[in-house]
Amino acid sequence: MAPSLAHCSDGFEIGCDNGEKVRVAFALDCCDRESIGFVATTEGIKGEDVQDLMLLAVEARFGRVNRLPQTIEWLTDNGSGYIAGETRRLARDIGLEPRTTPVQSPQSNGMAEAFVRTIKRDYVRLSSLPDAQTVINTLPIWFEHYNTVHPHKALGYLSPREFIASRQSL
Numbered sequence: 001m002a003p004s005l006a007h008c009s010d011g012f013e014i015g016c017d018n019g020e021k022v023r024v025a026f027a028l029d030c031c032d033r034e035s036i037g038f039v040a041t042t043e044g045i046k047g048e049d050v051q052d053l054m055l056l057a058v059e060a061r062f063g064r065v066n067r068l069p070q071t072i073e074w075l076t077d078n079g080s081g082y083i084a085g086e087t088r089r090l091a092r093d094i095g096l097e098p099r100t101t102p103v104q105s106p107q108s109n110g111m112a113e114a115f116v117r118t119i120k121r122d123y124v125r126l127s128s129l130p131d132a133q134t135v136i137n138t139l140p141i142w143f144e145h146y147n148t149v150h151p152h153k154a155l156g157y158l159s160p161r162e163f164i165a166s167r168q169s170l
Contacts, residue, residue: 004031006073007057007096009082010112011045014124020132024139025049025081027057028115032167033152034160035115035143036060042132047084054087058094068095075099075109122150 011025025045026038037056039049054074062068074096076082083100091098101109123142129135148161155163 004029004072005070006030006075007036008075008109008112009050009053009057010077010109010116011079011081012116012120014129014135016129016131016135018131022132022135022139025053026112026115026143027053028111029061029160030075030111032160032163033111033115033155034147034164038139038143040136040139045079045081047081047087050081050084050087051090054091054094054096058096065094067093071095071097073097073099075101075112077101077109118146118150122146 006029007027008030009025009027011023014022014024016022020042022040022042023045024038024040027036028034029036037053037060039045039053039056041049058065058068072095074091076098078100081087082098088098119142123145127138127142146160148159150159151157152160152163158166
């Protein structure tokens, strides 16, 4: 199954027991809801972080390519890292078409918002969060679990990777 023609991205913050904060930005494929990349930092998410995320997402789905074979929509909110001129230029250079939610309606990026709720409810809330480094080291485990095990109603209660596999066998 080919990936969809739309990806979405957003970010969230995780507070640690020692007062540190980890900020995470992620990308999802809008068809199968697979998390196809994330970046994490103890600073704010900057344009360079979003640019790294876009490259990670493209490489995860298409391998190392200079430009996507077809344009893919990149839906985000209006965070400064997403709307920075250099970020939007890179997006277009590699074949992503940047789209932002209306300023008065950031919740219109519903798939990304649902992913944030899932991560916070099913992973962050149930985990030990002593410090930023522990959280950063744990993020790959959470994202991999979400992709391979976590059921999703819109996917017939399959995980994203189970859904992908089921579509490939058709």
